[in-house]
Amino acid sequence: MTVQKPFIQIENVSRVFDGNNGVHDLSIDIPRGSFVVLLGPSGCGKSTTLRLIAGLETADQGRILIDDQDVTAVPPSKRGLSMVFQSYALFPHLSVAENIVFGLKVRKCDKVEMAKRLANALDVTGLEGLENRKPSELSGGQRQRVALARAIVAGHPLCLMDEPLSNLDAKLRHSVRKDIRDLQQRLGITVVYVTHDQTEAMSMADIVILMKDGRIEQAGSPADLYLKPATSFAAGFVGSPPMGLLPATILAPKLLPIGARAENLIIGIRPEDLKLQTKAPRHADNIPAQVVSTEFLGPETFVYLAIDGTDGATARLPGRVHLSPGTQVSLSWAGAAAHWFDRERGHRLSAAMPDDATQTHSVFLHNDPAIPTL
Amino acid sequence: MTRLPENNRPQNNLITLQKRRQALYGWMLMAPALALLSLFAFYPTIATFFSSLFSRGTTRHPSVFAGFENYGDLFADPTFWTVASNNLIYAGVTIPVSIIFALIMALWANAHIPARSFIRSAYFTPTILPMIAAANLWLFFYTPDLGIIDRITGFFGAEPTNWLGQPETALAAVIIVTIWKEAGFFMIFYLAALQTIPPDLREAARIEGAGRWTYTRRVLLPLLMPTTIFVFVNALINSVKLIDHLFILTKGGPNNASKLILYWIWEMAFAYFDRPHAAAMTMMVLLVLGIVAIAQFRLVEKRTHYR
Numbered sequence: 001m002t003v004q005k006p007f008i009q010i011e012n013v014s015r016v017f018d019g020n021n022g023v024h025d026l027s028i029d030i031p032r033g034s035f036v037v038l039l040g041p042s043g044c045g046k047s048t049t050l051r052l053i054a055g056l057e058t059a060d061q062g063r064i065l066i067d068d069q070d071v072t073a074v075p076p077s078k079r080g081l082s083m084v085f086q087s088y089a090l091f092p093h094l095s096v097a098e099n100i101v102f103g104l105k106v107r108k109c110d111k112v113e114m115a116k117r118l119a120n121a122l123d124v125t126g127l128e129g130l131e132n133r134k135p136s137e138l139s140g141g142q143r144q145r146v147a148l149a150r151a152i153v154a155g156h157p158l159c160l161m162d163e164p165l166s167n168l169d170a171k172l173r174h175s176v177r178k179d180i181r182d183l184q185q186r187l188g189i190t191v192v193y194v195t196h197d198q199t200e201a202m203s204m205a206d207i208v209i210l211m212k213d214g215r216i217e218q219a220g221s222p223a224d225l226y227l228k229p230a231t232s233f234a235a236g237f238v239g240s241p242p243m244g245l246l247p248a249t250i251l252a253p254k255l256l257p258i259g260a261r262a263e264n265l266i267i268g269i270r271p272e273d274l275k276l277q278t279k280a281p282r283h284a285d286n287i288p289a290q291v292v293s294t295e296f297l298g299p300e301t302f303v304y305l306a307i308d309g310t311d312g313a314t315a316r317l318p319g320r321v322h323l324s325p326g327t328q329v330s331l332s333w334a335g336a337a338a339h340w341f342d343r344e345r346g347h348r349l350s351a352a353m354p355d356d357a358t359q360t361h362s363v364f365l366h367n368d369p370a371i372p373t374l
Numbered sequence: 375m376t377r378l379p380e381n382n383r384p385q386n387n388l389i390t391l392q393k394r395r396q397a398l399y400g401w402m403l404m405a406p407a408l409a410l411l412s413l414f415a416f417y418p419t420i421a422t423f424f425s426s427l428f429s430r431g432t433t434r435h436p437s438v439f440a441g442f443e444n445y446g447d448l449f450a451d452p453t454f455w456t457v458a459s460n461n462l463i464y465a466g467v468t469i470p471v472s473i474i475f476a477l478i479m480a481l482w483a484n485a486h487i488p489a490r491s492f493i494r495s496a497y498f499t500p501t502i503l504p505m506i507a508a509a510n511l512w513l514f515f516y517t518p519d520l521g522i523i524d525r526i527t528g529f530f531g532a533e534p535t536n537w538l539g540q541p542e543t544a545l546a547a548v549i550i551v552t553i554w555k556e557a558g559f560f561m562i563f564y565l566a567a568l569q570t571i572p573p574d575l576r577e578a579a580r581i582e583g584a585g586r587w588t589y590t591r592r593v594l595l596p597l598l599m600p601t602t603i604f605v606f607v608n609a610l611i612n613s614v615k616l617i618d619h620l621f622i623l624t625k626g627g628p629n630n631a632s633k634l635i636l637y638w639i640w641e642m643a644f645a646y647f648d649r650p651h652a653a654a655m656t657m658m659v660l661l662v663l664g665i666v667a668i669a670q671f672r673l674v675e676k677r678t679h680y681r
Contacts, residue, residue: 056577077583089574093596103582
């Protein structure tokens with residue numbers, strides 16, 4: 001990602017539908033050979049963006065360039081890309097092999113070349129021996145691989161994927177995630193991948209583009225999104241369980257950034273940064289909370305907390321934690337773990353913290369053997 | 375159970391009892407359908423076959439066994455050949471043309487066009503009309519000089535034509551009415567089938583470089599194959615049984631030019647009271663339809679393996 005021209009350039013593209021959905025004044029640069037994930041809740045415009053790149057939708061305004069060529073008005077087949085659909089869109093009357101070479105046949109590819117490419121695609125996706133089956137005779141995972149094989153057989157440098165894993169069960173999803181990532185790197189293709197699942201985005205992407213209401217909320221590496229969410233929406237969407245977002249009015253004044261007014265602020269704390277004490281004395285810097293429920297997951301336990309005047313928060317503690325619902329606890333965190341957001345517009349504030357605001361709870365932290373810390 | 379031989383294992387008998395019970399159960403399940411089919415299909419067929427083997431009885435000459443004489447008479451009758459070839463032409467034109475029209479109309483009515491539901495119901499209207507009413511409508515259309523068809527052709531300076539009254543055009547006129555009536559009905563089936571085809575397939579095909587025609591030929595038509603066969607069977611049955619409009623339009627004339635087999639059978643049986651010959655003709659129709667049905671089922675099994 002040096003001065004090289006981006007592979008896909010989306011310039012001020014808008015596409016609006018009757019019912020408000022769509023994308024508004026979108027600009028994205030996608031570098032060659034990268035794995036880009038469009039992430040967002042349903043109706044955020046991520047699928048529309050993908051379909052605009054594919055050419056299945058036409059932009060109302062703006063330009064789309066692929067490999068330095070203006071493709072805004074070019075039909076999908078001339079854009080040199082392939083696509084994996086959420087439903088896989090396999091042709092039910094054709095066999096696996098016929099499905100894979102459908103595009104090659106349409107483009108009148110040479111017979112020998114076609115056989116070679118087919119064999120290669122079958123090999124790469126591990127579908128050998130299933131060539132003559134019909135899609136109805138395959139399992140969900142196998143169908144997904146047929147869709148992948150059809151996408152890579154033509155050797156297009158760009159592959160678009162529209163929630164390709166959402167019809168698979170959780171276990172398979174995990175392994176296919178890795179397979180797709182490996183495949184992308186082996187073939188050196190550019191992948192634009194749409195999902196609403198932030199785990200998929202975090203684990204696969206070079207670049208995550210988080211969208212909301214047809215606009216980009218934040219674009220960056222998974223680490224950027226997690227460690228420095230640009231908005232309170234990004235903070236709440238990325239990470240599982242989500243970051244606790246609390247109005248700053250419940251904080252002691254000395255914990256606030258210098259010169260900030262509590263009414264204008266939201267503080268966000270990742271579940272793993274929250275520390276719980278049951279026996280700690282009521283300290284002015286701590287937030288009192290009540291345990292609502294706990295969820296034991298093996299290596300860790302999620303503790304759901306109710307805090308007066310807020311929507312509550314979640315703490316993530318290692319190992320097994322015994323806290324019965326109703327237990328009063330007090331919450332604290334390391335000062336650097338706090339994320340500050342503007343309450344009105346939601347954007348991130350780089351807070352200048354007062355010197356003494358760094359909480360020094362370490363003294364009584366270790367006094368509570370019932371609750372370990374991460 | 376009381377007279378079991380010493381060595382026989384009682385288990386064996388239990389199994390036979392079980393089997394008998396199963397068989398009885400099967401027959402009980404079959405009974406309603408079997409009774410109805412016997413009453414309305416099997417018995418009439420056999421009775422027809424019998425009456426086709428006897429001569430026509432009058433008070434003076436009671437009917438006697440005549441063997442296949444009635445069949446021989448039919449083959450010797452030139453009307454038989456006229457009617458048979460009429461029906462072949464009728465089937466040969468109405469079946470493919472109404473299917474093709476139905477498909478085109480369905481594709482059109484399924485596309486994103488304005489007033490889509492209006493177009494759909496407009497295409498479907500002929501199906502709701504009774505055939506007799508439709509035939510009366512078309513009688514007006516075909517009226518020489520006054521009908522809408524002659525008005526239009528007359529506008530371009532053509533002479534008035536008696537479409538239904540001359541042997542050259544009568545059959546064609548009847549065929550057109552049938553197509554008009556049937557195509558809308560078949561369109562509904564195609565429309566329903568088209569709506570079960572996910573739009574993703576079209577998009578996938580577009581991305582793979584398939585144009586509209588390639589998509590239709592390589593994806594749409596194969597996926598519509600089960601519907602096509604269903605519609606084809608219906609059209610075939612109709613080409614034999616749909617004769618209501620003949621009563622209104624031509625009565626089979628002029629000079630048998632538009633007479634179809636079933637109309638002829640009706641004429642023989644109920645206008646000329648020649649039951650034996652009508653029965654013989656019916657048997658031949660049944661035979662031909664039976665052969666066609668067997669051939670079709672073979673074809674269906676071979677060609678439509680889908681889902």
